[in-house]
Every structure is written in structure tokens, then in C-alpha cells.
Amino acid sequence: MQITKDTRISAILLQYGDIADVMEVFGVKRVGRYSLRMFLAKALTVEWAAKVHRVPLDEFLNILNQAVTKKQEPTNG
16 A cells, blocks of 8 residues: 555544554544544545645654555565
């Protein structure tokens, strides 16, 4: 999954829940599955979240995509 400015926050949390720690650095908190916040996260895009939390969009996208890439790398076992 390539994360773009139009990617929904809910999609990131559902597919890559464990990178939520990275998102929390920017003030994007975890949301519960059936909560009002999860409902709102379905409409919230990366671009809008960056604006709300006053984070440069390019920086936000770069860090999220790095986290996804790292998560997808095979682990040496």
C-alpha cells in the first residue's frame, strides 16, 4: 500500500496497526473499532491530518511510507 495525501487514516490503521506508534508522534491517536473517532477516521485523509496537527505533509508522508516499507521487509530469522 502506497500512502498518499488522499489515503484515509482508517485504512492505514486497519492495514498497518503497528505503525500507529509512528502516527502518534504526529498527534494522530489510535482509534477504537466501533467508536465515533473511528467513524471520523474513515473520512480523515493523511493530508487533512497533517494540516490539523500542523505537520508538513511531505514529512508526514515520508515517515509513514518509511514505516510501511520497514514493516514489509522480511525479517531474518
